[in-house]
Amino acid sequence: MTYPHDPIPDLSADRAELFAAAAAEYDRYRPGVPPEAAELLAETLRDLPDPTLLDLGTSTGQVPKALLKALPSLDYIEGVDLSQQMLDQARAALTPVLGGCTLSLVQTSAELYKPLAPLPEEEWWTPDLITCCRAYHWMSGPDVLARTHRIAAPQASLAIMGDGSLWMHEADWTRALRDLVQQFLGAGRRAGALGDCPKPVRPFQEELADSAWSDVAEHRFPVTRSWSPESVLGYLRTTSFAGADLFAERHAAFEEEARALLDNLADGGPLLEETAFTVLLARRRAGAR
Ligand SMILES: C[S@@+](CC[C@H](N)C(=O)[O-])C[C@H]1O[C@@H](n2cnc3c(N)ncnc32)[C@H](O)[C@@H]1O
Numbered sequence: 001m002t003y004p005h006d007p008i009p010d011l012s013a014d015r016a017e018l019f020a021a022a023a024a025e026y027d028r029y030r031p032g033v034p035p036e037a038a039e040l041l042a043e044t045l046r047d048l049p050d051p052t053l054l055d056l057g058t059s060t061g062q063v064p065k066a067l068l069k070a071l072p073s074l075d076y077i078e079g080v081d082l083s084q085q086m087l088d089q090a091r092a093a094l095t096p097v098l099g100g101c102t103l104s105l106v107q108t109s110a111e112l113y114k115p116l117a118p119l120p121e122e123e124w125w126t127p128d129l130i131t132c133c134r135a136y137h138w139m140s141g142p143d144v145l146a147r148t149h150r151i152a153a154p155q156a157s158l159a160i161m162g163d164g165s166l167w168m169h170e171a172d173w174t175r176a177l178r179d180l181v182q183q184f185l186g187a188g189r190r191a192g193a194l195g196d197c198p199k200p201v202r203p204f205q206e207e208l209a210d211s212a213w214s215d216v217a218e219h220r221f222p223v224t225r226s227w228s229p230e231s232v233l234g235y236l237r238t239t240s241f242a243g244a245d246l247f248a249e250r251h252a253a254f255e256e257e258a259r260a261l262l263d264n265l266a267d268g269g270p271l272l273e274e275t276a277f278t279v280l281l282a283r284r285r286a287g288a289r
Contacts, residue, residue, distance in 0.1 A: 023085035026060045027093050029234035033066035033133065034277050036221045037161065042070035044157040044281070045128055050075035052153075054127035056110040056144065057081060057135025061090035067131075068097050076125065078104045080113050110135075111143040115151055126153035134162040136204060145211035149284065158213050160204050161279040163223065166232070167241050169273055173265040177232070180261060181242050184254050189241050204280055212289060213282035221277045226270035229262035 045051035051074055055063045058079030068074055077094075081087050087105040094103055104116060110132070118124050130148050132139070148158055166174050167181075167189055208216050227235070233255055236242040244251045262271065 023060065023083065023089045025234055026086065026238045027089055029231060029238055030060070030062065031163075031223075031225055032062050033161075034221050034223055035066065035070065037219070037277050037279050038066035038070040040219055040279060040281065041067055041129060041131065041157075041159055045071055045074070048128055052076040052125060052128050053078070054115075054130045054148075054151075055079045056113070056130065056132040056148075057138065058090055058105070059083075059086045059135070061094045063131045063133045064090075064094055064103070065097060067129075068094070068099070068101060072099055074101050076102045076104075078106060078115070078125075078127070080106045080108060080110055082107070082109055110139050111147065113147065126151060126156070128153050128156050130156060130158045132158075132160050136160045136162070141202075141204065141207040142211065145207060145213055149212035149288070152284075156283075158282045159279050160208070160282070161277065163275050163277045165239065165241070166235065166273065167239070169275060171271075171273065173262065173271050174273070176261055176265060177258065180254070180258055181236075184250060185242075185246055208280060208282050212284050214288065215283040215285050217281050219279045219281060221279070223273075223275050223277050225273040225275070227273060228270065229259055229266055232262055232271060233258060 045053075051071065053064060053067060053074060053076070055061075055077065058064065058081050061079060064074075064077045064079060068077075079087065079090055081090070084107045087107055090105060091103070106113065106116070115125055115127075127148075130152060132144070136144070145158075152158070167178060205216060205218070208214060236258070237244055242254075247254045265271065
């Protein structure tokens with residue numbers, strides 16, 4: 001299900017296009033949500049009879065997929081994303097693992113999102129858990145926090161989560177790779193057709209502290225990932241800092257050089273990424289406005 005059927009007033013076409021271009025490879029090459037983080041989210045829903053999830057910036061459905069595994073009793077999921085191609089990919093990935101859970105996918109911006117209107121005799125649905133994974137920095141944080149406060153169930157939790165990209169990671173092989181990307185694209189960290197990457201104006205914790213969601217606990221899950229040269233190249237094609245479009249006709253030349261560089265650094269073994277997946281788990285204090 002997608003809505004609205006009329007054009008979305010502030011849907012930025014270049015932003016939707018940026019993410020759409022990556023949809024096909026995203027599900028294959030992007031790391032999922034660590035099971036320990038999914039368990040933490042599942043715990044917030046464990047005692048509810050028909051738990052519901054709203055996932056903002058759902059992309060190919062990585063968060064719903066991990067949560068369905070940790071909590072098979074999940075009753076209803078609504079996934080929101082700017083990109084219809086990402087949502088199509090999410091439907092394909094989630095349909096086989098839904099079991100008894102109902103899935104709705106909504107093409108709109110998180111800042112404008114409203115729950116789907118109920119059918120006659122039905123009540124408005126209210127999410128018990130709202131998640132935003134690797135996507136909050138693309139959004140207007142205060143608007144999203146205010147909107148989710150208005151629509152969430154009284155006892156709901158909000159989780160803002162993510163891990164650094166390979167661009168940020170500090171290891172010999174990621175530094176060498178970043179240097180190579182910069183030789184092709186220039187020194188700044190690109191963000192697709194949008195120019196430079198949006199930098200968080202304020203730490204997410206500060207935005208949460210100033211919102212209704214001010215009761216925040218930070219959870220860090222160490223993660224070690226093993227990459228092959230091939231999976232790194234696939235991952236890069238899904239990113240806003242090294243997607244194929246940025247290189248235009250030089251993309252094949254970039255991939256050839258990157259493959260040679262990574263083959264050399266891997267020397268037949270894995271390329272390791274030691275990182276942490278962070279979950280900011282927020283609730284509202286009594287009387288929060
Ligand atoms: C890096 S992906 C993260 C996807 C997924 N949550 C994950 O953890 O793998 C960011 C997603 O956010 C979506 N997005 C960006 N800005 C958005 C906005 N303002 N409202 C809704 N979705 C947005 C993009 O279309 C993209 O699919």
